[in-house]
Amino acid sequence: MLNSLMGINTRLDQILCDLIFTNHLTLMRSSSxxxxxxxxxxxxxxFCSQILSQIHHNIKWLNLESLSMERILLASDYPxxxxxxxxxxxxxxSLRLFSxxxxxxxxxxxxxxxxxxxxxxxxxxxxRLVMAFPFLKKLSLSNEAPQxxxxxQNSNNDNRYLSIIEYPHLTKLFLNNVHDDYVEQFLVDTKTxxxxxxxxxxxxxxxxxxxxxFTNDATxxxxxxxxxxxxxxxxxxxxxxxxxxxxVRKITG
Numbered sequence: 001m002l003n004s005l006m007g008i009n010t011r012l013d014q015i016l017c018d019l020i021f022t023n024h025l026t027l028m029r030s031s032s033x034x035x036x037x038x039x040x041x042x043x044x045x046x047f048c049s050q051i052l053s054q055i056h057h058n059i060k061w062l063n064l065e066s067l068s069m070e071r072i073l074l075a076s077d078y079p080x081x082x083x084x085x086x087x088x089x090x091x092x093x094s095l096r097l098f099s100x101x102x103x104x105x106x107x108x109x110x111x112x113x114x115x116x117x118x119x120x121x122x123x124x125x126x127x128r129l130v131m132a133f134p135f136l137k138k139l140s141l142s143n144e145a146p147q148x149x150x151x152x153q154n155s156n157n158d159n160r161y162l163s164i165i166e167y168p169h170l171t172k173l174f175l176n177n178v179h180d181d182y183v184e185q186f187l188v189d190t191k192t193x194x195x196x197x198x199x200x201x202x203x204x205x206x207x208x209x210x211x212x213x214f215t216n217d218a219t220x221x222x223x224x225x226x227x228x229x230x231x232x233x234x235x236x237x238x239x240x241x242x243x244x245x246x247x248v249r250k251i252t253g
Contacts (some may be wrong), residue, residue: 008210022058027072028065036087040067048075140174166193174201183210189221199228214241
C-alpha cells in the first residue's frame, strides 16, 4: 500500500507516514506453499531510494527475506527498530550478513528475532549472533538438523576450550522441533550461561533426552534458572520433576 500510494500528494504522504501505517512492515511476498520471495525490483528500488528515508524513524519491526534484506537493512538507519523477522536465510547469507559491522550497527537495538535460520551460523559464529543482537529478549528456533560443528566438537572431547555464550537480556526461549544439539547449546552450562530467569517452550521428549530424564548435572544449573516451562503436548507425558526445576512457578502445555 505504501508503495502504490506514496507520492500522490503531500497530504496523503503525511497520512501514510503516520506511525500506525509504518511501525510494522513486511517487505516480501509469500506463496501458497509457505515460501517467501522478494518484492519486485521496482518496488524495492522505490522503498530504498524514497520511502524508507521518510519513515525509518517510525519502523519498529521489519519482516524480510534473504534476497532483498541486506539492501533494505543498509538503505537507512532504523533507530527505533526492536524486532526483525528473517526468513529463508541460508548459511552463506547469514555468515556474510553478520560478519559485516555495518549490519551490527543496524541490529544492535534489536530485542526480538523471530523465525530465523540463524542457527546455521552456530558452527563457529554463535558469538556473532550475540554481538549482532546484544539486547535479544526473545529467540525462537526450529531446526531438526544437527549443528554443523558437532563432529569437530566431538573430536576435541573437551568443552573447556569452547567459549561460554551469555545472553544477558534473554527472557523467552522457544525450541520447537529442534535437534537435541540446540537444546544442549542453551541448557548445558559449559556452553551457555542463562543470566536471567527465562521462560522456555520445548518438546518434552527432547528435554527428557538432553537432561537424561532430569538427572543430568550439566543441564541442572541452567534449568534451575527457568521460571516458566511450556511443554508441547504436555498432557501426553508423565509429571516433570519439580526438584530439577526448583524456580519454575508454572508448567503448562
